[in-house]
Amino acid sequence: MGPAGKAPGAGAAVPEPVGHPRGRIFEDPDASSRGRLVPDRLPDVSVVVPTYNERDTLPELVQALHRALGEGYEVVVVDDSSPDGTADLARELARSYPVRVVQRPGRHGLGSAVLEGARAASGSVVVVMDADLSHPPDAVPRLVETVRSGADVAVGSRYAPGGGIRAWPLHRRLMSRVAVVLARWWLREKVQDPVSGFFAVRRELLLDPHLHGLGYKILLEVLRRNRGRRVVEVPYVFTDRRGGRSKLRPREVWDYLRLLWRLRRTGP
Ligand SMILES: Nc1nc2c(ncn2[C@@H]2O[C@H](COP(=O)(O)OP(=O)(O)O)[C@@H](O)[C@H]2O)c(=O)[nH]1
Ligand SMILES: [Mg+2]
Numbered sequence: 001m002g003p004a005g006k007a008p009g010a011g012a013a014v015p016e017p018v019g020h021p022r023g024r025i026f027e028d029p030d031a032s033s034r035g036r037l038v039p040d041r042l043p044d045v046s047v048v049v050p051t052y053n054e055r056d057t058l059p060e061l062v063q064a065l066h067r068a069l070g071e072g073y074e075v076v077v078v079d080d081s082s083p084d085g086t087a088d089l090a091r092e093l094a095r096s097y098p099v100r101v102v103q104r105p106g107r108h109g110l111g112s113a114v115l116e117g118a119r120a121a122s123g124s125v126v127v128v129m130d131a132d133l134s135h136p137p138d139a140v141p142r143l144v145e146t147v148r149s150g151a152d153v154a155v156g157s158r159y160a161p162g163g164g165i166r167a168w169p170l171h172r173r174l175m176s177r178v179a180v181v182l183a184r185w186w187l188r189e190k191v192q193d194p195v196s197g198f199f200a201v202r203r204e205l206l207l208d209p210h211l212h213g214l215g216y217k218i219l220l221e222v223l224r225r226n227r228g229r230r231v232v233e234v235p236y237v238f239t240d241r242r243g244g245r246s247k248l249r250p251r252e253v254w255d256y257l258r259l260l261w262r263l264r265r266t267g268p
Contacts, residue, residue, distance in 0.1 A: 111216060155198075
């Protein structure tokens with residue numbers, strides 16, 4: 001039994017930033033007094049959004065997620081101390097929306113940001129998406145429902161029937177296709193879009209200590225570690241980013257090849 005007078009939300013103290021292995025979670029200190037961000041129960045859905053210089057689109061993304069999800073959700077922004085001040089902007093958004101910010105001291109990559117976000121998340125379902133509006137916020141409820149109705153992983157899929165890609169430069173389409181072909185051939189992956197950056201998953205699958213989060217394609221690792229579990233593809237149409245610039249560097253391409261190699265060696 002906990003000590004008396006400590007009911008959740010009752011006279012809660014101003015939340016302190018919570019220490020974290022690499023990042024720190026920042027909560028808006030005013031939020032508790034307004035009650036808005038201290039729901040009676042923890043959110044069931046956590047949308048993890050890794051960011052590096054995404055000021056242009058983050059506010060619109062957060063608003064659209066709010067329209068799509070209404071309540072019972074949180075957005076966990078994992079920012080690698082973007083020079084453009086994305087983390088400060090996210091903290092401002094946290095005054096009006098259920099946004100939490102994990103700020104890491106340097107750039108550590110997308111995959112590891114997703115894992116860090118999942119560790120900080122409260123929801124039993126975690127949705128992962130880009131900040132740049134390439135992944136449609138109004139498709140998030142479908143991904144969540146798919147997991148709620150029994151899937152372990154719901155993959156937002158550009159290559160399943162009904163999915164697609166709009167306004168993406170030819171070289172990006174080609175790179176994406178090659179990445180998919182490699183994963184399906186080298187790892188015998190059955191999913192049609194195993195390199196998607198848009199997916200929902202039961203949170204505990206992302207807490208697996210064997211995931212290393214190398215490079216951009218964390219979904220591929222999750223799929224590899226969870227062979228035999230229920231994976232459902234949910235088609236959606238990807239559109240090119242609506243602001244800012246792609247963070248994909250040659251290094252991420254190299255990391256992808258290393259990841260493929262590693263997964264083949266260590267996988268089931
Ligand atoms: N925290 C964090 N986020 C990153 C990093 N690299 C990319 N991102 C974010 O990951 C998402 C995907 O990156 P993006 O540039 O859109 O890649 P693209 O869609 O393949 O062109 C975006 O929201 C980026 O801001 C990183 O090193 N750290
Ligand atoms: Mg993107």
